[in-house]
Amino acid sequence: MQHKDEPELIASSLDGDQLAYAELIDRYKNALYHHCFVIVHSEEVAKDITQETFIAAYYKLASYNPEYRLGTWLFKIATNKALNYLQKAKREITNSEAIIDSVISTDPTPQARAEDAELHACVERLHPKYRAVISLYYWHGKSYQEIANIVGVPEGTVKGWMHRAKSQLRKDLT
DSSP, X not given: OOOOOXXXXXXXXXXXXXXXXXXXXXXHHXXXXXXXXXXXXXXXXXXXXXXXXXXXXXXXXGGOOTTSOHHHHHXXXXXXXXXXXXXXXXXXXXXXXXXXXXXXXXXXXXXXXXXXXXXXXXXXXXXXXXXXXXXXXXXXXXXXXXXXHHHTSOHHHHHHHHHHHHHHHHHHHO
């Protein structure tokens, strides 16, 4: 299959082209998995939510608004599914070295690794909605407006959550 742009892949997917939808999945699966993992802190649950996101998106693809980026729409679905999972599970996620090590993707110095571990441990202790905005903004490069679209709240709310998240992180890191 030659490299198609997203609107072509979406149109082909709507026409029943499974390979086109598979290419869309390939483009977003790793970013969505990482985002879900940051929120739920479970590899298996993050995989399940990522898969559920693509299934839901497939069945709702006809209602997708091309005015927005496909990635924004997919992140919104994934975020909602991850937060719904946590709400249903009503459990706190505990810190673990395996989670911290899996989040660190480069080969940093021991000092940088210790600083990263401390930062990620602090992020893990944040409320899930704060973890979500930190993940979307810093690790996925989303703008406040994109985050607002993804989580379904006004941009001002996102800014407030970000401010509270940063304040909590500053307090925890000092």
